[in-house]
């Protein structure tokens with residue numbers, strides 16, 4: 001893992017939001033629209049304007065990672081992706097080994113289209129698989145079946161891309177045995193990165209309006225506990241599992257407190273200039289000063305979600321209650337320069353974060 005001090009070399013990671021989807025999934029509260037034929041030219045022009053704006057503000061800074069998230073970025077025509085990548089290359093210094101991730105949904109991208117993205121720089125594909133059971137996929141409101149998802153994973157693996165698959169567990173009436181079975185089947189896919197998200201029911205979604213028989217907290221905790229026992233990949237963040245060296249660098253950078261620019265209306269960022277942190281929203285005029293204390297507190301919150309923990313830099317130490325930390329060694333541990341939770345602490349992470357911050 002490579003952690004840089006981004007405030008020193010001014011590098012910023014880029015997150016580019018693509019808000020369009022073929023249809024809305026039943027659980028989805030993300031900022032995305034069901035739109036079968038978006039105005040891609042208008043979209044790309046807006047993105048390129050934002051990129052220019054930030055290049056003028058920050059200079060031709062280094063870009064270590066780029067993440068196209070959504071929505072469904074794989075819906076984008078390759079020519080539009082190329083236009084955006086050209087703009088990034090004109091406005092910034094993209095690192096030679098830059099990690100460029102594209103989020104995708106099965107059924108929106110075939111081999112040729114994937115090759116088009118790859119020839120324009122994509123080296124990591126994240127696939128919304130969500131379940132390995134066709135009935136569950138239907139229930140979730142997904143448009144694809146298991147076979148299509150597995151074909152996409154294999155196509156990407158055969159191209160030597162780094163591949164992630166997203167899954168959802170904790171569906172109504174699910175038991176630990178279902179999650180064990182899911183993890184056993186995931187192991188057969190030979191993936192080097194997997195994200196496992198607990199189903200949460202959000203208001204204003206179709207699921208939010210249904211009276212679903214969700215597993216209670218205790219059952220959910222048992223399912224969560226079962227995942228690392230079965231999955232062949234180690235957990236490196238609350239919801240993320242990867243073979244060593246295959247962690248998502250973009251997210252690791254963001255979680256460790258590095259600077260990043262959010263481009264596109266649904267995106268958020270943390271940008272750094274004039275010795276100051278700014279909370280930033282996609283749509284280029286939107287950024288607001290943050291105090292160093294607030295920024296350091298954010299680093300604690302995101303850093304503690306990683307198994308490595310939060311780096312005990314001077315700004316972070318100022319936020320922490322070391323009396324509490326030293327008297328709760330069953331829940332948190334200091335390991336060299338990092339503070340992290342124990343296995344027991346991980347299960348009550350939200351409470352711990354409240355307690356360790358002064």
Ligand code: SF4
Nearest residue numbers: 021024025028032071
């Ligand atoms: S594909 Fe993803 S972003 Fe789009 S509606 Fe489904 S869950 Fe939401």
